[in-house]
Amino acid sequence: MMTMTGAELIVRLLEQQEIETIVGIPGGAILPLYDALSQSKRIRHVLARHEQGAGFMAQGMARVTGKPAVCFASSGPGATNLVTAIADARLDSIPLVAITGQVPLAMIGTDAFQEVDIYGMTIPITKHNFLVRSAAELLEVIPQAFRIAMSGRPGPVLVDVPKDVQNQLVTFERLPAPAVPDPLPPLDETAIAAAARLIDEAERPVLYLGGGVIHADAAPLAVTLAEQTAMPTTMTLMALGAMPVDHPLSLGMLGMHGARYTNFALQESDLLVCVGARFDDRAIGKASQFCPEAKVIHIDIDRAELGKIRRPDVAIHGDVKAVLQALLPRVRAQLRKRWLSHVASLKSRFPLVLEGRDDPRSHYGLIQAVAKALDDDAVVVTDVGQHQMWVAQAYPLRRPRQWLTSGGLGTMGFGLPAAIGASLAEPQRTVVCFTGDGSLKMNIQEMATLAEEGGKVKIVLMNNQSLGLVYQQQNLFYGKRVIASNYRRPTDFVKIAEGFGLETLDLDHSEHPEADLAAILRRPGPALIHCSIDRERFVYPMVPPGAANTEMIEG
Amino acid sequence: MIEQVAEPLPTSGFEKVVLELEVNNHPGVMSHICGLFARRAFNVEGILCMPLPDGQRSRIWLTVFADQRLEQLIHQLERLVDVLEVRRHGADHEVFVQLERFFQ
Numbered sequence A: 001m002m003t004m005t006g007a008e009l010i011v012r013l014l015e016q017q018e019i020e021t022i023v024g025i026p027g028g029a030i031l032p033l034y035d036a037l038s039q040s041k042r043i044r045h046v047l048a049r050h051e052q053g054a055g056f057m058a059q060g061m062a063r064v065t066g067k068p069a070v071c072f073a074s075s076g077p078g079a080t081n082l083v084t085a086i087a088d089a090r091l092d093s094i095p096l097v098a099i100t101g102q103v104p105l106a107m108i109g110t111d112a113f114q115e116v117d118i119y120g121m122t123i124p125i126t127k128h129n130f131l132v133r134s135a136a137e138l139l140e141v142i143p144q145a146f147r148i149a150m151s152g153r154p155g156p157v158l159v160d161v162p163k164d165v166q167n168q169l170v171t172f173e174r175l176p177a178p179a180v181p182d183p184l185p186p187l188d189e190t191a192i193a194a195a196a197r198l199i200d201e202a203e204r205p206v207l208y209l210g211g212g213v214i215h216a217d218a219a220p221l222a223v224t225l226a227e228q229t230a231m232p233t234t235m236t237l238m239a240l241g242a243m244p245v246d247h248p249l250s251l252g253m254l255g256m257h258g259a260r261y262t263n264f265a266l267q268e269s270d271l272l273v274c275v276g277a278r279f280d281d282r283a284i285g286k287a288s289q290f291c292p293e294a295k296v297i298h299i300d301i302d303r304a305e306l307g308k309i310r311r312p313d314v315a316i317h318g319d320v321k322a323v324l325q326a327l328l329p330r331v332r333a334q335l336r337k338r339w340l341s342h343v344a345s346l347k348s349r350f351p352l353v354l355e356g357r358d359d360p361r362s363h364y365g366l367i368q369a370v371a372k373a374l375d376d377d378a379v380v381v382t383d384v385g386q387h388q389m390w391v392a393q394a395y396p397l398r399r400p401r402q403w404l405t406s407g408g409l410g411t412m413g414f415g416l417p418a419a420i421g422a423s424l425a426e427p428q429r430t431v432v433c434f435t436g437d438g439s440l441k442m443n444i445q446e447m448a449t450l451a452e453e454g455g456k457v458k459i460v461l462m463n464n465q466s467l468g469l470v471y472q473q474q475n476l477f478y479g480k481r482v483i484a485s486n487y488r489r490p491t492d493f494v495k496i497a498e499g500f501g502l503e504t505l506d507l508d509h510s511e512h513p514e515a516d517l518a519a520i521l522r523r524p525g526p527a528l529i530h531c532s533i534d535r536e537r538f539v540y541p542m543v544p545p546g547a548a549n550t551e552m553i554e555g
Numbered sequence B: 001m002i003e004q005v006a007e008p009l010p011t012s013g014f015e016k017v018v019l020e021l022e023v024n025n026h027p028g029v030m031s032h033i034c035g036l037f038a039r040r041a042f043n044v045e046g047i048l049c050m051p052l053p054d055g056q057r058s059r060i061w062l063t064v065f066a067d068q069r070l071e072q073l074i075h076q077l078e079r080l081v082d083v084l085e086v087r088r089h090g091a092d093h094e095v096f097v098q099l100e101r102f103f104q
């Protein structure tokens, strides 16, 4: 028999789950858990400067490794500060286990100091959540939380633990086994055979890959399927890296800021093979006019996605990796010379134009110069705004889990903490975080965490003195009535970064920008690289609100 | 950030159906389920919930006005960790018929 407190039990169960790093901020209601953590030899704690930062650091760890990551917060404001990072994890299907302290059981519901109903608040933004009512329940709840976070379509799970439950003694015979993911759903052989037939018969098929391909580690199989059946392949924002950009079959990203040829090729397709994607409005534009002539095969682990937006001709509920594996031997090898040469001609007539790509002080040029100085082992993180879309268009992504971006929720402030998390999990990699002057300010306090931890995180700040994406939309769609989107007073970001203890490079004052950039990217340790960007640079092409993907506007 | 354009929510062609859910019996299950219906503006007309004899599980009966989103909503219900099974019945299922006299 073993006897320990609830808090000690949580730490033991986390150790068993092979958690090595936890990010969080302590407070009264979670102090017993921190006290127990202080005795752990296997888990290191990283102190964030804001709980939202902690949540996004945990996300960064989960996104690069594919394994559930853990963050801690105290009750009340600590817990509410986690909410945005949890919602973000839900929309991008990231396995996250958030553990919050809560006021003692008997005080729940009495408006006690720092009491909020975080359980109630997070119902719609978690995959599942728990309010633990006894230390004995933890034996089941903690493994369940991990099982749920990593099974099927991954997602965030919140476990709210009252302070007295953390202190309560519990006696038990042995620790439960560490959680493993649920078994995969059985293969739907009939549907797979039907899908193979549609692929064999199609003349103009397009493979449409989503984030599910990354989550299921199915990217190599998806590339093999594309090659074997000569299917041009497009990726959503979440799937970038699944197929290397320079692969001959790659159509790059589709949708609102995709290349014209990509959206045109989709328009002409007669079969859309959707793998782990969800027909998001940013990707497909006006749903009724998306791929109007195409039959649809939809493969997804989440049955609720099948038919949600577009009714598929063949729906396959299953793990995309297992399904692709079963599909591969059944499809005929093809060359599809006519379709591929047509796509090639679309590509040469309507290419993605990266204006100014040779000037390292222009938006596309800076991205190119960073890419040139790094190899494919680097991790590329972004914040949210124009810079995010420019990087998505222009950075040569070639590897699954190379690319971390807030897709579904589009959260400004994601970048820096997610980059720190990526570096905590995989310290051997260079992590580059492209950010904007608006986004960086949303979690700028994490520069302190970064300076303390000292990872090889390079922040590339594309500073246009503006909430650029908002400014762009006001210019294009609101009659140039610009409000609340420009900063009137410049911020000295270089000084701020120095104040936090980061190395800095201001490309505005550099005589050899390319060489200086390459040098700072190669050095160990964190750095801020600052570059002013012309505010009048917009993201093009662009599908205007409510339009079909083929009605793109150009600059 | 820019307006998202979707087909308007259906306003006609509703069909009444009865759903039978088997769920884990603990506090919080109801909020998970009701929240799902509320967010999608699904009109829940009637709701009845009692624990099953083993005390571990409960059965929930719902009457809803369904439209073409119902199938997806059922999948979303099935996705909830505490929902063990969802069965669909016609509007004339006796469970609510017998209750009608309590609502006169």
Ligand SMILES: Cc1ncc(C[n+]2csc(CCOP(=O)(O)OP(=O)(O)O)c2C)c(N)n1
Binding pocket: A383, A384, A385, A386, A387, A388, A410, A411, A412, A413, A435, A436, A437, A438, A439, A440, A462, A464, A466, A467, A468, A469, A470, B001
């Ligand atoms: C937390 C949050 N608040 C507001 C928005 C709306 N929004 C989207 S992009 C953007 C501007 C981003 O500015 P910046 O980070 O400087 O990037 P830029 O577009 O200038 O490259 C805003 C306000 C958001 N996505 N996230």
Ligand SMILES: [Mg+2]
Binding pocket: A385, A436, A437, A438, A462, A463, A464, A465, A466, A467, A468
């Ligand atoms: Mg900006």
